[in-house]
Amino acid sequence: xxxxxxxxxxxxxxxxxxxxxxxxxxxxxxxxxxxxxxxxxxxxxxxxxxxxxxxxxxxxxxxxxxxxxxxxxxxxxxxxxxxxxxxxxxxxxxxxxxxxxxxxxxxxxxxxxxxxxxxxxxxxxxxxxxxxxxxxxxxxxxxxxxxxxxxxxxxxxxxxxxxxxxxxxxxxxxxxxxxxxxxxxxxxxxxxxxxxxxxxxxxxxxxxxxxxxxxxxxxxxxxxxxxxxxxxxxxxxxxxxxxxxxxxxxxxxxxxxxxxxxxxxxxxxxxxxxxxxxxxxxxxxxxxxxxxxxxxxx
Amino acid sequence: xxxxxxxxxxxxxxxxxxxxxxxxxxxxxxxxxxxxxxxxxxxxxxxxxxxxxxxxxxxxxxxxxxxxxxxxxxxxxxxxxxxxxxxxxxxxxxxxxxxxxxxxxxxxxxxxxxxxxxxxxxxxxxxxxxxxxxxxxxxxxxxxxxxxxxxxxxxxxxxxxxxxxxxxxxxxxxxxxxxxxxxxxxxxxxxxxxxxxxxxxxxxxxxxxxxxxxxxxxxxxxxxxxxxxxxxxxxxxxxxxxxxxxxxxxxxxxxxxxxxxxxxxxxxxxxxxxxxxxxxxxxxxxxxxxxxxxxxxxxxxxxxxxxxxxxxxxxxxxxxxxxxxxxxxxxxxxxxxxxxxxxxxxxxxxxxxxxxxxxxxxxxxxxxxxxxxxxxxxxxxxxxxxxxxxxxxxxxxxxxxxxxxxxxxxxxxxxxxxxxxxxxxxxxxxxxxx
Numbered sequence: 001x002x003x004x005x006x007x008x009x010x011x012x013x014x015x016x017x018x019x020x021x022x023x024x025x026x027x028x029x030x031x032x033x034x035x036x037x038x039x040x041x042x043x044x045x046x047x048x049x050x051x052x053x054x055x056x057x058x059x060x061x062x063x064x065x066x067x068x069x070x071x072x073x074x075x076x077x078x079x080x081x082x083x084x085x086x087x088x089x090x091x092x093x094x095x096x097x098x099x100x101x102x103x104x105x106x107x108x109x110x111x112x113x114x115x116x117x118x119x120x121x122x123x124x125x126x127x128x129x130x131x132x133x134x135x136x137x138x139x140x141x142x143x144x145x146x147x148x149x150x151x152x153x154x155x156x157x158x159x160x161x162x163x164x165x166x167x168x169x170x171x172x173x174x175x176x177x178x179x180x181x182x183x184x185x186x187x188x189x190x191x192x193x194x195x196x197x198x199x200x201x202x203x204x205x206x207x208x209x210x211x212x213x214x215x216x217x218x219x220x221x222x223x224x225x226x227x228x229x230x231x232x233x234x235x236x237x238x239x240x241x242x243x244x245x246x247x248x249x250x251x252x253x254x255x256x257x258x259x260x261x262x263x264x265x266x267x268x269x270x271x272x273x274x275x276x277x278x279x280x281x282x283x284x285x286x287x288x289x290x291x292x293x294x295x296x297x298x
Numbered sequence: 299x300x301x302x303x304x305x306x307x308x309x310x311x312x313x314x315x316x317x318x319x320x321x322x323x324x325x326x327x328x329x330x331x332x333x334x335x336x337x338x339x340x341x342x343x344x345x346x347x348x349x350x351x352x353x354x355x356x357x358x359x360x361x362x363x364x365x366x367x368x369x370x371x372x373x374x375x376x377x378x379x380x381x382x383x384x385x386x387x388x389x390x391x392x393x394x395x396x397x398x399x400x401x402x403x404x405x406x407x408x409x410x411x412x413x414x415x416x417x418x419x420x421x422x423x424x425x426x427x428x429x430x431x432x433x434x435x436x437x438x439x440x441x442x443x444x445x446x447x448x449x450x451x452x453x454x455x456x457x458x459x460x461x462x463x464x465x466x467x468x469x470x471x472x473x474x475x476x477x478x479x480x481x482x483x484x485x486x487x488x489x490x491x492x493x494x495x496x497x498x499x500x501x502x503x504x505x506x507x508x509x510x511x512x513x514x515x516x517x518x519x520x521x522x523x524x525x526x527x528x529x530x531x532x533x534x535x536x537x538x539x540x541x542x543x544x545x546x547x548x549x550x551x552x553x554x555x556x557x558x559x560x561x562x563x564x565x566x567x568x569x570x571x572x573x574x575x576x577x578x579x580x581x582x583x584x585x586x587x588x589x590x591x592x593x594x595x596x597x598x599x600x601x602x603x604x605x606x607x608x609x610x611x612x613x614x615x616x617x618x619x620x621x622x623x624x625x626x627x628x629x630x631x632x633x634x635x636x637x638x639x640x641x642x643x644x645x646x647x648x649x650x651x652x653x654x655x656x657x658x659x660x661x662x663x664x665x666x667x668x669x670x671x672x673x674x675x676x677x678x679x680x681x682x683x684x685x686x687x688x689x690x691x692x693x694x695x696x697x698x699x700x701x702x703x704x705x706x707x708x709x710x711x712x713x714x715x716x717x718x719x720x721x722x723x724x725x726x727x728x729x730x731x732x
Contacts (some may be wrong), residue, residue: 030682032720043378044401054610060729062722063701074686130573132502153561239505240708257371258696259398 017166043261054266063243064251068274071247074163075227082167083219086174093175094182100218104176111172119236122165126152126237153237155244162234164244169233170226174219181215182208210293217286221279228275306591309388318730333361334640335387337372337380340623341366344648346656350649362640376686381407388631389641391449391623395696396688399434405448409500409627414638422642423448425663429684430455433621441692450624451641452662454653455587457619457684458512458676459603460484466580470494477604481517482605483550484581488557491580499557501579503567504710507703512548512618514581514706516606518545519685523613531729537723546716547710548609563707574600586677587622590658603677619684622659682707701726 008124037054041047058064093103110118125135128151138151181196185208201246230251240246246272256266331693338347342730351362357432365387367373374393381387381701386407388657392399402408415423419689423431434450464474472715478484485717488499504510522541529535530542552558559579567584572621581586625644629635643649650661651669660674667678687693694702705719715724 011452042398042401043406044381045404058731061726063704095588127564130498130559130576130578131565131569153564155713168532207313220708239566241564242705242711242713243704244711244713248702254700257374258700259394259401260696263697 010099025286033268035267036262037269039262042082042259044149047108047262048271054154054262056272057263058266058270063246064248065253066243067246067248070159070230071230072243073159074166074247077160077163078167078170078223078227079220080169081164083174083223086171087166087178088220089171090175090178090182090298093179101177104179107172107175109172110169115169115171115230115232116236118165119233122233123153126165128153133220143188155241157227158238158241158244163237166227166230168235170223177215177219177222181212185211204286206293210290213286213290213293217282221282223276224282226276228271243296303484312685316390317561320683332359333363334389334637336362336364336389336625337373337377337387338364338366338391338623338625339368340394340472341368341372342587343653343657346653349656350644350652351635352641354386357643358639360636360640364438384630386628386630388590388628388637389625390628391625395693399449399688400436400444403436403444404442406629408449409452409625409629409631409634409638410445410449411627411638414642415448420722425665426452427455427662427664427681428618430621430662431682433686433688434624434626450621450626451645452621452624453644454622454657454662455620455660455681456622457508457617457660457680458509458516458583459583459605459617459677459680460601460607461574461582461584461588461601463574463577463580463726464497464591464600464602466491470580474600477602478607481551481607481609485555485557488581489555492557495580497577498559498579499555500552500562500583501559501565501570501573502562502583503565503570504514504707505564505569507569507700507707509583509687510703511699513606514545514549515687516615516617517548517609518542518650519616520606520608520613521545521610524678524685530691531690532694534729537727538717538720543716543720544609546706546709546719549706550716553710553712558710562582563710571595574601585622585662587672588673589673593658602673605680605683615683616685617680617683618686619681620688621662695727695730697725697730698723706711 036047038049039047039053041048047107053068059128067265067287089103124132126132128134128137136152139147140146150157152158154253190203190205190210193207197208227251228247230247231253234245234247236249238245240250248267250269252264252271255261257268310390312531314533319483330602340347343365344574347364351576355361367376370393372389377386377390377392380390381402392402392408400409401680403410412645430521431448434452435448436444436664438446442448460477467474467487471494472487472490476674478487491497492499502513515527518530518541526535526541530539536542559570559573562570565573570582571584571591572595573579574584574588577593577599584671586603592601606617608615625641627634631637645663647665648665650663650666653659654661654666654674658671660670660677667675670678677713701723702719705714705722708714709716709719
């Protein structure tokens with residue numbers, strides 16, 4: 001009995017360092033954020049319990065909902081334009097097996113670059129003088145399509161431009177995941193489908209899409225989570241543009257910068273709950289689709 | 299199968315590591331009588347501070363280590379984290395509102411310097427410009443509940459002012475020594491120069507909301523007087539008041555005249571400084587620190603400062619200014635007395651003159667005026683007009699300021715009217731105070 005307890009103790013000691021680190025960097029911050037959301041706290045002086053007041057302030061703030069709208073707008077473009085582009089490129093590269101490593105590297109360069117660098121770089125490309133170098137407009141002019149010259153970061157286009165820059169930066173992630181998913185589908189399934197008389201479109205809709213559904217779900221969930229939490233690139237590119245591109249994390253950052261930690265924690269919590277809910281809904285929808293196609297048993 | 303003997307040997311290292319970590323987190327710094335640590339965020343003063351530290355060590359034998367943390371946002375977070383961990387250095391600066399400063403004092407992190415300042419008939423206190431020192435003073439019955447006293451040592455003075463490019467004025471056929479005194483004159487000149495020379499009329503880092511808030515409050519004080527302005531902060535005058543709508547409409551006027559630099563609403567102050575120093579705009583609104591920036595970017599730039607273009611003759615013009623950078627002594631440091639001695643030394647005339655020479659900032663103490671470059675000397679006469687949120691009896695709620703900043707940016711972008719912005723600000727103020 002004693003030796004069994006001792007052995008358990010020894011075994012436990014092996015996971016102790018990991019548990020210790022996990023508790024400090026994950027469990028404690030999570031509960032602390034929760035506690036902070038019920039406090040008026042500047043992180044220096046004694047906190048004051050304010051009940052649900054922070055939640056009332058955030059949920060009734062038009063700026064908060066406007067930032068959620070901006071986040072949702074960019075997410076919409078990321079889900080559609082970015083992921084469709086990534087999917088098409090992944091399909092193309094899946095066939096050109098010889099060059100797949102080269103393409104992987106090329107498309108993966110952007111996501112691994114720092115968001116701040118991308119933001120500052122694109123500011124130079126898109127913004128007119130004196131802020132930027134107006135590179136895109138000069139290029140359009142040289143190409144003889146001067147009628148396309150725009151004020152890309154002007155108030156009527158800044159939201160869409162920001163969304164497209166985000167898509168441009170992020171499509172590499174989706175591309176790599178989708179390509180890996182495509183390459184995991186056994187070739188025999190396509191051969192069997194072709195023997196049964198399936199054409200290319202039928203192979204795509206009846207074999208590729210259903211079998212890729214878990215990967216597509218993963219990409220969709222990661223896109224939603226990643227885009228709703230996008231921040232650094234937008235900060236560097238537009239700085240919020242008078243609220244036109246202010247996203248939720250930018251609000252949280254601003255409040256933390258002004259030491260309004262209680263409000264920032266509340267916003268973080270609300271955003272977290274929304275994102276977790278959306279993720280669960282996506283997994284549920286994906287399950288239903290896979291069942292419909294017979295990939296999962298009923 | 300693993301032998302028991304071998305397993306036994308694996309347990310102690312983990313516990314040892316945990317113990318080291320635990321002790322590392324809880325150990326107290328030992329008092330050191332011959333070394334002071336100073337944290338700051340001022341990249342422009344890095345070399346000057348290093349030289350001053352060497353000089354101080356030569357004179358006293360005490361080593362002073364200046365540690366630079368940049369950018370200011372990161373510095374701010376580091377100081378707050380250090381305060382929570384009781385790991386602040388002997389001397390540090392606090393960035394942010396007076397409310398944050400008060401929180402540090404309440405938590406015992408800042409030493410009350412009143413007794414040191416008052417020694418020898420207030421010798422140290424009297425050295426400073428009163429307008430500079432009052433930013434680090436908490437008056438009787440202050441709104442923050444802090445014991446009245448002096449809690450910091452300003453090492454320079456800054457103020458926000460309009461600045462104009464003399465050469466561009468000359469090129470446009472205007473008198474370079476006759477700067478615009480009123481807003482209408484300012485708008486006229488900017489428009490004329492833009493039409494004649496094709497350069498922007500006005501550039502400013504309005505992507506950083508605080509510069510918008512500063513200008514709006516300066517115009518508000520000039521238009522409605524300090525009393526009505528402060529009553530707005532207290533909640534007795536709504537932001538939808540006619541005067542406030544008028545203040546917001548000045549920004550609309552700037553936009554309508556098309557004199558603003560392209561992208562001004564998202565521009566950082568650094569970008570604006572760059573544009574002004576490259577003569578891409580004739581007017582700007584910036585702090586006195588810009589002298590150093592312009593000198594580095596374009597040593598031949600011919601420019602001068604001028605006070606806020608008036609919008610009314612009824613009330614005096616007030617401009618934002620006061621202590622630019624201040625140092626505080628860690629109230630829990632074992633080297634408090636040495637730290638105070640060092641701050642006394644750094645704010646003495648010789649050291650201040652050295653700092654002026656090296657960094658082109660306005661001094662915090664009196665008596666160095668003759669060593670100032672002419673462009674800075676002209677600012678001394680404006681010291682009597684200085685005001686700052688840190689000296690107002692009450693400051694506006696930071697969430698309301700956020701909405702003001704964003705609202706003004708929207709006016710500049712042309713997506714909101716001054717009336718709409720005024721309503722949004724008032725709504726936010728009421729929601730917060732409910």
